[in-house]
Amino acid sequence: MTSVETKLEAARADLASRDGALVAFSGGVDSSVVAAIAHDALGEDAVACTAKSETLPEAELEDARRVATEIGIRHEIVSFSELESDDFVENDGDRCYHCRTMRLGEMLETARRLDVGTVCDGTNADDPGAGHRPGLQAVEELDVASPLLAHDITKDEVREIAERYDLSVADKPSMACLSSRIPTGISVTEERLTRVEQAEAVLRDWGFDQFRVRDHDGLARIEVAPDELEVALDPAFVEAARDALSDIGFEHVTLDLHGYRTGSVSPETDGTDASGRDVVSADVDGASVDDDVPSTD
Incomplete structure (x- = not known):
């Protein structure tokens, strides 16, 4: 055995x-x-x-x-x-x-x-x-x-x-609750939860597998798995993401160049990720983000 x-x-x-x-x-x-x-x-x-x-x-x-x-x-x-x-x-x-x-x-x-x-x-x-x-x-x-x-x-x-047990979810990526997309210190509201859910539904429909959309008080920070970054950096995706997430209600849209990682806005971090790296984002629509403040995922 x-x-x-x-x-x-x-x-x-x-x-x-x-x-x-x-x-x-x-x-x-x-x-x-x-x-x-x-x-x-x-x-x-x-x-x-x-x-x-x-x-x-x-x-x-x-x-x-x-x-x-x-x-x-x-x-x-x-x-x-x-x-x-x-x-x-x-x-x-x-x-x-x-x-x-x-x-x-x-x-x-x-x-x-x-x-x-x-x-x-x-x-x-x-x-x-x-x-x-x-x-x-x-x-x-x-x-x-x-x-x-x-x-x-x-x-x-x-x-x-x-x-x-032949469960269909054997390879399902981790999925924390929607509030984990809202950095600590920014209040959790139904409006923020709804736009995160809608934004992530867009990425899911577009075929991304492991991803998050973090809501920095109206600024969307998209994280996708490192092996999917090439797709996310395609100019066609950039334009489509900017338009779709703007329609949902985000004021600015960014892409995190480190890619998806759990706890990227966790309480231990202050401008760095869990490994101590500086947080860097690509500007998708004229905004940038340099903070990675607390949450749990």
Whole structure:
């Protein structure tokens, strides 16, 4: 038995011992693997639950519905609004803590309503060491189970397990909530979340795979994966991006020449990225950006 098989069996046995499990389910690869293991271990006593709010792109909600059907697990959708929290809207360095506390609170309430004994999330073994992650504090405080973390299952192993379960999201890129595109200190508003969602939908429709559109108070900073930068530097793309994002409501549009990287506006940075490099952006429409201020992704 391989190391991954041993860990998978341990996680399955762990969940099988629970009095039902409700999985905080985004439809990403981590939560999908937990949902698949839970369904494997508990059958009808496993539930996937997605919290719908302004920070969840509609495309991600549709993915969650699709993957839940693929797994065969019962899927509950609950609605709430992070924008009702002044602490969240303020968007300080602990925004993810406030968000995760509210989101998991909805999961716990749903579990009580359904008489399910355990709430699980998709935190994997690599997450605690992956930069500023205040949301993990909320997981610990609310006593939410993290089977992947508990059994030392890394991100690469998560994807391997996803392939074993034949999940369509095995290779899906990471996708944090929309508020992670708004730098710390700039308030989170429905207007900003909406234009980020619309801008990223444009890039998705144009065929980009790993990307973000950061909203620096009306200035869009586009990040694409390094291997897609050549396409983004094409004059035809530059013109199309400028026009499309201007129509959406951005005043200026820039392209980050470092390409996509997680946490590029995280609390540890101040004009540099996580590796200490100066942040540089290409000016797509007459603006430039030289700050990379906090957020988490």
